Amino acid sequence: MAKVRDFFEDKKRxxxxxxxxxxxxxxxxxxxxxxxxxSTYGSDQRQTQKKTSQTLQFDRDHAEQLLRVIMSTFPGLQGTAMGERP
Incomplete structure (x- = not known):
């Protein structure tokens, strides 16, 4: 488990x-x-089903940063309601 400390753009392919x-x-x-x-859970091929693989925690500031990253990556999401597709 980890708290997210910082966001940066990774330029690797x-x-x-x-x-x-x-x-x-x-x-x-x-x-x-x-x-x-x-929290992500193991793939269907994992021997132990529904076991946590990785957990990330975001406080309000980092959730806001994540939201900005998401909105810049998927600009069509802006203005859509939850559950709707543009």
Missing amino acids: SDSHPTVVDCGYQVVHTSEGVFLQL
Whole structure:
């Protein structure tokens, strides 16, 4: 598990990953404040089903940074309601 400290654009070449996983989310209330927690779970080929593989936590400031990254990557999302596709 890790709290996200910083965002930066990674310029290395990358391709789409062949493995597909599920991602759960939680709102975590701590003495430090509220965090959005995203956890990925093992692929269908993993021996232990639904075991957490990686967990990331975002405080409000870092969630806002992530939102800006998402909006710049997918500008068509702006103005759409949850669940709708542009």
